[in-house]
Amino acid sequence: MHMDTNVYRYVKVIAESESISAASRKLFIxxxxxTKQIGRLEEQLGIKLFERNKSPLKVTEAGxxxxxxxxxxxxxxxxxxxxxxxxxxxxxRTVKVATTARGGSYIGNRTAAFLATHSDIQLEYLDMSVVExxxxxxxxxxxxxxxxxxxxxxxxxxxxxxxxxxxLAVPRNSKMLENKDISNNNFTSLLELTPEELxxxxxxxxxxxxxxxxxxxxxxxxxxYKINPVQSLRVDFVDTRYSIACSxxxxxxxPTATIRENKDRDKMAxxxxxxxSLYRYIVIAKKKGKILSQEAEKVWRFMIEQRF
Numbered sequence: 001m002h003m004d005t006n007v008y009r010y011v012k013v014i015a016e017s018e019s020i021s022a023a024s025r026k027l028f029i030x031x032x033x034x035t036k037q038i039g040r041l042e043e044q045l046g047i048k049l050f051e052r053n054k055s056p057l058k059v060t061e062a063g064x065x066x067x068x069x070x071x072x073x074x075x076x077x078x079x080x081x082x083x084x085x086x087x088x089x090x091x092x093r094t095v096k097v098a099t100t101a102r103g104g105s106y107i108g109n110r111t112a113a114f115l116a117t118h119s120d121i122q123l124e125y126l127d128m129s130v131v132e133x134x135x136x137x138x139x140x141x142x143x144x145x146x147x148x149x150x151x152x153x154x155x156x157x158x159x160x161x162x163x164x165x166x167x168l169a170v171p172r173n174s175k176m177l178e179n180k181d182i183s184n185n186n187f188t189s190l191l192e193l194t195p196e197e198l199x200x201x202x203x204x205x206x207x208x209x210x211x212x213x214x215x216x217x218x219x220x221x222x223x224x225y226k227i228n229p230v231q232s233l234r235v236d237f238v239d240t241r242y243s244i245a246c247s248x249x250x251x252x253x254x255p256t257a258t259i260r261e262n263k264d265r266d267k268m269a270x271x272x273x274x275x276x277s278l279y280r281y282i283v284i285a286k287k288k289g290k291i292l293s294q295e296a297e298k299v300w301r302f303m304i305e306q307r308f
Contacts, residue, residue, distance in 0.1 A: 103146030204250030
């Protein structure tokens with residue numbers, strides 16, 4: 001009988017969470033996909049592991065046996081990986097991590113805490129674009145990368161670390177804000193705009209160039225709300241894009257972190273799409289199937305433990 005070894009973790013987390021929906025959030029798997037995996041496993045085994053008609057969800061007697069052995073398997077798998085790392089990387093101590101600007105801020109703020117408990121590990125941070133991060137992971141030039149989603153390559157596995165809120169920054173003298181109350185508006189109290197308002201052909205969008213992660217967030221935003229800008233500017237650096245918008249030229253999608261650091265922030269109104277929150281994730285990524293060195297695995301685990 002073939003069994004996906006991930007199911008050991010799935011069953012263990014469901015049992016601990018007493019809920020498939022709660023477990024799906026912890027595992028970053030959709031609830032239907034997780035339910036399907038467990039259903040397939042129960043079909044293969046010919047037994048029920050959970051009593052789904054009870055709340056909170058209960059583990060069956062057979063399920064308790066499975067969870068006990070699943071925990072032993074997970075521990076054994078970790079020992080195997082550690083031994084393989086020891087053989088593959090006997091002298092390795094330096095961990096190479098590629099970061100974009102936002103990824104660098106995330107890991108930079110946590111480096112002191114990491115080194116306080118892992119002083120024997122050397123860290124080397126390399127500044128790269130999103131595309132460069134993924135290319136370097138695929139070619140194994142680096143161990144890990146921290147950047148913002150979406151993750152483009154299907155050869156990369158990743159975990160979200162932190163929500164990176166985005167807002168639409170609009171000059172306060174813009175015609176699209178006429179008759180709108182922006183007296184108490186700021187980047188934590190957002191004005192809601194409809195998709196129809198954002199499709200106005202008179203709006204100039206100040207957009208990113210392709211070498212930045214925000215470019216992909218912009219593409220997703222424009223596609224989702226069926227916005228096809230008639231007028232746009234392509235600008236490389238996010239601070240420059242924001243400054244151009246502050247001068248009154250157009251509107252721009254930016255992280256709130258960019259706004260906090262800019263002295264001209266009071267010139268702008270800060271908006272979102274009606275009924276929506278705009279955001280992306282900062283993620284940590286590695287190449288699929290790659291066995292990390294013991295040191296790189298410690299960085300991976302530490303950053304995941306710090307998330308949210």
